[in-house]
Amino acid sequence: MKNTFVLIAALFICGICTAQDVVEDFKPSSVNQPGKQYPQVNSEGRVRAQILAPEANNVRLDIGGVKYEMVKDENGVWTGESEPQDVGFHYYQLNVDGASVPDPGTKYFYGAGRWGSGIEIPADDRNIYALKDVPHGLVSEQNYFSEITQSFRRCFVYTPAEYTNNPEKRYPVLYLQHGSFEDETGWPGQGQANCILDNLIAANKAVPMIIVMDNGYAYKPQTSGGGRPAMVFEEVMLNEIIPMIDNRFRTIADREHRAIAGLSMGANQTMRICMNNLDKFAYYGGFSGTSNYPSSDEINVETFLNGAFKNGKSVNDQIKVFWLGLGTKEPEPFPGSVGAFRNMLEKQGIDYVYYESPETAHEWQTWRRSLHQYAQLLFK
Amino acid sequence: MKNTFVLIAALFICGICTAQDVVEDFKPSSVNQPGKQYPQVNSEGRVRAQILAPEANNVRLDIGGVKYEMVKDENGVWTGESEPQDVGFHYYQLNVDGASVPDPGTKYFYGAGRWGSGIEIPADDRNIYALKDVPHGLVSEQNYFSEITQSFRRCFVYTPAEYTNNPEKRYPVLYLQHGSFEDETGWPGQGQANCILDNLIAANKAVPMIIVMDNGYAYKPQTSGGGRPAMVFEEVMLNEIIPMIDNRFRTIADREHRAIAGLSMGANQTMRICMNNLDKFAYYGGFSGTSNYPSSDEINVETFLNGAFKNGKSVNDQIKVFWLGLGTKEPEPFPGSVGAFRNMLEKQGIDYVYYESPETAHEWQTWRRSLHQYAQLLFK
Numbered sequence: 158m159k160n161t162f163v164l165i166a167a168l169f170i171c172g173i174c175t176a177q178d179v180v181e182d183f184k185p186s187s188v189n190q191p192g193k194q195y196p197q198v199n200s201e202g203r204v205r206a207q208i209l210a211p212e213a214n215n216v217r218l219d220i221g222g223v224k225y226e227m228v229k230d231e232n233g234v235w236t237g238e239s240e241p242q243d244v245g246f247h248y249y250q251l252n253v254d255g256a257s258v259p260d261p262g263t264k265y266f267y268g269a270g271r272w273g274s275g276i277e278i279p280a281d282d283r284n285i286y287a288l289k290d291v292p293h294g295l296v297s298e299q300n301y302f303s304e305i306t307q308s309f310r311r312c313f314v315y316t317p318a319e320y321t322n323n324p325e326k327r328y329p330v331l332y333l334q335h336g337s338f339e340d341e342t343g344w345p346g347q348g349q350a351n352c353i354l355d356n357l358i359a360a361n362k363a364v365p366m367i368i369v370m371d372n373g374y375a376y377k378p379q380t381s382g383g384g385r386p387a388m389v390f391e392e393v394m395l396n397e398i399i400p401m402i403d404n405r406f407r408t409i410a411d412r413e414h415r416a417i418a419g420l421s422m423g424a425n426q427t428m429r430i431c432m433n434n435l436d437k438f439a440y441y442g443g444f445s446g447t448s449n450y451p452s453s454d455e456i457n458v459e460t461f462l463n464g465a466f467k468n469g470k471s472v473n474d475q476i477k478v479f480w481l482g483l484g485t486k487e488p489e490p491f492p493g494s495v496g497a498f499r500n501m502l503e504k505q506g507i508d509y510v511y512y513e514s515p516e517t518a519h520e521w522q523t524w525r526r527s528l529h530q531y532a533q534l535l536f537k
Numbered sequence: 538m539k540n541t542f543v544l545i546a547a548l549f550i551c552g553i554c555t556a557q558d559v560v561e562d563f564k565p566s567s568v569n570q571p572g573k574q575y576p577q578v579n580s581e582g583r584v585r586a587q588i589l590a591p592e593a594n595n596v597r598l599d600i601g602g603v604k605y606e607m608v609k610d611e612n613g614v615w616t617g618e619s620e621p622q623d624v625g626f627h628y629y630q631l632n633v634d635g636a637s638v639p640d641p642g643t644k645y646f647y648g649a650g651r652w653g654s655g656i657e658i659p660a661d662d663r664n665i666y667a668l669k670d671v672p673h674g675l676v677s678e679q680n681y682f683s684e685i686t687q688s689f690r691r692c693f694v695y696t697p698a699e700y701t702n703n704p705e706k707r708y709p710v711l712y713l714q715h716g717s718f719e720d721e722t723g724w725p726g727q728g729q730a731n732c733i734l735d736n737l738i739a740a741n742k743a744v745p746m747i748i749v750m751d752n753g754y755a756y757k758p759q760t761s762g763g764g765r766p767a768m769v770f771e772e773v774m775l776n777e778i779i780p781m782i783d784n785r786f787r788t789i790a791d792r793e794h795r796a797i798a799g800l801s802m803g804a805n806q807t808m809r810i811c812m813n814n815l816d817k818f819a820y821y822g823g824f825s826g827t828s829n830y831p832s833s834d835e836i837n838v839e840t841f842l843n844g845a846f847k848n849g850k851s852v853n854d855q856i857k858v859f860w861l862g863l864g865t866k867e868p869e870p871f872p873g874s875v876g877a878f879r880n881m882l883e884k885q886g887i888d889y890v891y892y893e894s895p896e897t898a899h900e901w902q903t904w905r906r907s908l909h910q911y912a913q914l915l916f917k
Contacts (some may be wrong), residue, residue, distance in 0.1 A: 190652050191720075210636035212595055233635060251638075254612060257589035258631075259639040265652055267646045272570050272645055288689055290682045295694075297677040302670045309668055314675075321785040324704055340571075351680075405701040505611075 179203060179238060186263065187277045188246075188347075193262040202241040202278045206251060206260055213254050219412050220249035220276070243486065244280035245522025248273055265348045270338040275347055277289045280522060284356070285529045286349035291359035293317030296345045301401060305393050307378045310371070312398065313345045314406065316364035319356055327407045329414035329536040330367045333528070334395070334423030336446075344370040344528075347521050353529050364536045369402050373423055391430050395437070416535050418442025418480070420524045421491075426451050432465035435475045440535055442480040444527035445491055445519055449501075453493025456501040469505035476536045479509040484516075484523035491519060510534065559583060559618060566643065567657045568626075568727075573642040582621040582658045585633060586640055589614050593634050600629035600656070623866065624660035625902025626727045628653055647726045650718040655727055662904060664736070665909045666729035671739035672698030675822050676725045681781060684914070686757045686772050689750070692778065693725045694786065697738055697745035707787045709794035710747045713908070714803030716826075724750040724908075727901050733909050744916045746796075749782050753803055771810050775817070787790040798822025798860070800904045801871075806832050814843035815855045820915055822860040824907035825871055825899055829881075833873025836881040849885035858914045862892040864903035871899060890914065 183197035195207035206218045211233025215336045217224040220239050227237030248268045257262045259265055259274045261350050266275040268408050294317045303310045320328065333350060335343035342349040350368055357363035375390040401411040419427035424446025431441045432448075449456055458467050466472060472479070479502070502509050512530050516522040556741050563577035563585050575587035586598045591613025597604040600619050607617030613674050628648045631640045639645055639654045646655040674697045683690045702709065713730060715723035724730040730748055737743035755770040783790040797818045799807035804826025810829075811821045829836050838847050846852060852859070859882070863875050894903040 192650075208636055208638075210634055211635035212592070213636060215592055215770065216636075253633045253636045253638065254590055254593035256588055256593060256596075256638075256641075258588075258641055259645075260635065261636075261638055261651065261653070265639075270572075273641070288680060293680040295679055297675040298725075298731075299675055300668060300673040346676075351678075382579045449590075515867040 158461060174233075178246055185316060186281070188262055188264050188266075188275050189262055190487045195262045196260060196274075196276055198276065198278055199238075199526070201252045202244065204242060204247075204249070204276055204278075205236065205238040206235045207234060207262070208251060208253070208254055208260065215252075215254055217252040218249070218251050220247060224252060228265050242276075242278050243517055243522065244278045245520055245525065246281075247276050247278070247520060249276055250274060266344050267340050268338060278366065282526070284355050286525045287356070288352050289356060289359075291355050292536065293352055293355050294318045294320065294358075296351050297400075299405070301397070302377070303397055305389055305397060306375050306376065310375070311392070312341055312369055312371035313366040314402065315345070315351050315354060315370070316406065317367070320367075320407070324407075327367060327409045329416070330402060330406075330408050330537060331416040331418065331440075332369050332371070332398070332427070333531070334373050334417075334419030334427050336373070336419075336421030336423055339529070340374070341370050341372040343521075344368075344480075348528070349525055350528060353525060354532060357529065361432035362411065363532045366401070366532070366536060367408060369398065371398055372438045373419070373426055375426055375513055376447065376496070390426055394430055399437070411448075412437055413477075414439075415535060416440030416442065417530060418444065418528075419446070419525070420444040421446045421519065428457075429462060431476075432462050439477045440474065441476055441478070442482075442531040443498060444482045444524045445484065445487060445495070445497075447481070447495050447498035450494045451490035453490060453497045456497055458501060458505060461501070464509065465507050466501060469507045472505070472507050474501055478531075479507065480512070480534065481509055482512040482514065482523065482529050482530065484518050484520070486515040486516060486518040488519065506537075540738075550790070559787070567659070568644050568646075569642055569660050572643055575642045576640060576656055577673055578656065578658055579618075582624065583618045584622060584656055584658075585616065585618040586830050587614060587616045587642070588631055590633055590639065593632055595632075597632040598629070599632050600627060601638065604632060609693065617713070622656075622658050622849050623897050623900065623902065624658045624663075625897060625900055625905065627656050627658070627900060629656055630654060647720050647722050648718060648727070648771060662906070664883075665735070666733050668732050668906045669736060669739075671735050673735050674698045674700065674731055674738075676731050679781075679785070681777070683755070683773055683777055684754050685757065685777060685828050685858075690755070690773070692721055692749055692751035694782065695725070695731050695734060695748040695750070696786065697747070698735065700747075700787070704787075707789045708745060708747045710786075710788050711796040711820075711912070711915060712750060712778070712783060712807070713753070713766040713795075714753050714807050715797030716799075716801030716802065716803055716904075720754070721750050721752040721819070723901075724748075728908070729905055730908060733905060734912060737909065737912055742910045746916060747788060748787055749778065749780070753799070753806055757882070768805055771813065774810055775814060779817070792819045793857075794816055794819075794916060796820030796822065796858075798824065799826070800824040800906075801826045801899065804828075809842060811856075819847075819855065819857045820860075821856055821858070822862075822906045822907070824862045824911075825864065825867060825875075827861070827875050827878035829878050830874045831870035833870060833877045836877055837884060840880060841881070846881060846885050846887065849887045852885070852887050857880040858911075859889040859913050860914065861889055861890070862894065862903065862907035862910065862915070864894040864897035864899065866896060867903070868899065895915055 216235040227235040261275040424443035428448040596607040596615040607615040643654040804823035808828040
């Protein structure tokens with residue numbers, strides 16, 4: 158009896174503490190659907206979700222790998238909030254009686270292998286990717302049929318604001334790739350690549366450039382013999398995407414005016430593509446990823462990427478900017494594998510730029526900041 | 538007792554009938570998320586949805602204004618199907634214990650005032666809007682700041698496949714508007730406007746043209762005096778959108794090379810814009826809507842749209858194609874108001890084209906077909 162009382166008292170006090178801890182300055186998230194008041198975010202970075210589910214027994218907010226219980230009021234409206242989240246964009250879902258569903262209050266984004274809800278925790282540096290009253294480039298959707306994969310594919314192409322009114326001018330190109338379980342909508346969507354470049358170009362901090370954002374998943378058609386289809390993104394990039402872009406857009410079609418970068422899986426892929434094709438690219442950017450992923454072992458330069466980093470001087474001569482970025486809160490294996498890669502670069506005397514995104518993990522805020530940093534160094 | 542027996546027997550028989558009526562040839566919908574097997578559609582046009590919701594008490598498929606009960610299996614997976622739906626695209630939701638949520642199996646579309654699920658019932662004429670191996674135009678997203686509304690707005694601009702490789706050539710423009718509770722994503726999304734034009738142009742059935750798809754909702758900033766903000770889409774169209782498009786794209790900037798069309802609310806809006814500005818437009822298309830909506834009363838030509846249709850000969854001289862379309866299954870007030878409008882046109886001796894979309898209602902299949910028909914008559 159006494160124990161029960163203590164337990165109840167403890168729960169009661171704990172409940173009060175929690176309630177008092179939450180700062181009541183919630184505002185609707187900037188990526189809500191038009192007119193939707195929820196989800197909201199407060200100054201601590203807590204997410205408060207709300208959904209009408211009068212017949213439900215259990216509704217949870219599923220964000221950052223944690224499911225937070227929500228509470229029903231007398232009208233059948235469930236409300237609940239998360240612990241503070243890192244600044245920037247996060248994927249999340251609601252869980253209604255065991256069904257994992259998008260929150261009907263938000264716009265939807267492709268990540269974690271699904272179209273689902275997203276939320277934006279305002280960051281102090283949000284101006285770098287905000288939609289501002291500066292000249293805006295176009296983001297153009299290009300459908301194309303791939304002979305290699307025998308399927309329709311799609312890329313988004315950013316052209317800077319001045320592109321349409323300078324019909325004679327040609328532009329350098331950055332090929333920019335998403336991560337695993339994401340697609341070509343990642344960079345122009347939650348990545349805000351167009352806003353980042355619009356703002357940099359308007360401030361004269363980046364050279365006007367074209368950015369091509371394609372889908373990193375590409376497989377040859379399944380053969381009758383079965384087995385896992387071969388991943389052929391490098392082949393699609395070199396033989397289909399680059400020729401198509403050079404044909405349809407006013408590019409400067411040489412290695413000195415072509416950069417390639419990617420995040421996570423895309424960093425891994427684009428490093429291989431870059432180092433295998435130094436006649437095509439002069440700039441590399443790896444955001445939260447390297448091709449030795451997931452290993453943190455010392456890299457054997459004789460064998461790694463067929464010895465691409467064996468001759469440090471040759472790499473320095475050919476790559477104008479070799480750029481790596483990582484969030485300070487990224488989990489293993491990222492710090493370990495990027496660290497091992499940096500050790501190799503240093504041992505080989507290869508010049509590179511290293512950027513750390515403060516207080517962000519393996520998420521879009523790290524990659525927005527990485528693009529913001531990296532783009533300023535290109536084609537100069 | 539006897540009555541109860543009859544009732545149970547009747548329900549039992551009815552249950553068997555229903556089960557036997559469903560043709561078991563369901564296939565995943567073409568607008569599912571990558572890799573998602575549900576929802577599915579059968580040859581009757583029934584929609585079968587499925588969702589894991591082990592703790593739920595009641596899950597329903599909410600489509601076409603009807604909520605269909607779904608049934609739980611031993612693994613907590615709910616499955617259920619609708620009555621046959623009309624061919625084409627439909628918005629729908631799932632209802633999990635009273636929560637109306639998007640189906641996690643589909644891509645999401647903006648309509649009915651929300652981002653939500655969509656499903657595609659294959660139509661015999663689906664080739665007109667299918668993504669085919671023909672030259673593909675670009676769909677370009679243009680953000681802009683409106684001085685009139687003091688807000689960021691967005692349009693999508695379709696440029697035909699040949700546009701990028703004919704730097705000297707200029708093109709006519711169709712301004713194409715969505716309906717109520719929809720937005721600028723409607724036509725390039727579920728409307729498949731780009732595919733419709735790609736296919737028509739590849740078959741030499743339509744002149745290569747630019748299509749501009751903007752957002753029909755535009756309000757002046759709320760004044761301190763309160764009250765409902767004024768709707769100013771016409772002002773935005775004339776003073777901001779058209780000048781921006783003529784500046785940024787290679788248009789032929791005269792009335793003979795400018796068409797305007799819209800669906801439902803957009804038909805109503807664009808008819809007003811067209812008739813108020815005959816110095817700007819020479820082609821009009823009204824898909825499932827007219828400016829006398831929702832009235833089916835006889836139109837008074839003296840007062841209707843400030844007498845714009847009073848002089849039939851003048852209208853005939855100025856409008857090269859006056860086009861109206863309607864689905865044969867549309868509910869009132871559409872047939873009534875469009876009918877009253879046609880009566881007025883005929884009384885005034887005004888030439889017009891009238892198209893009926895077979896077996897479709899006030900939905901996107903009617904509007905895809907309307908665009909397919911209308912675009913073939915433009916700029917010839």
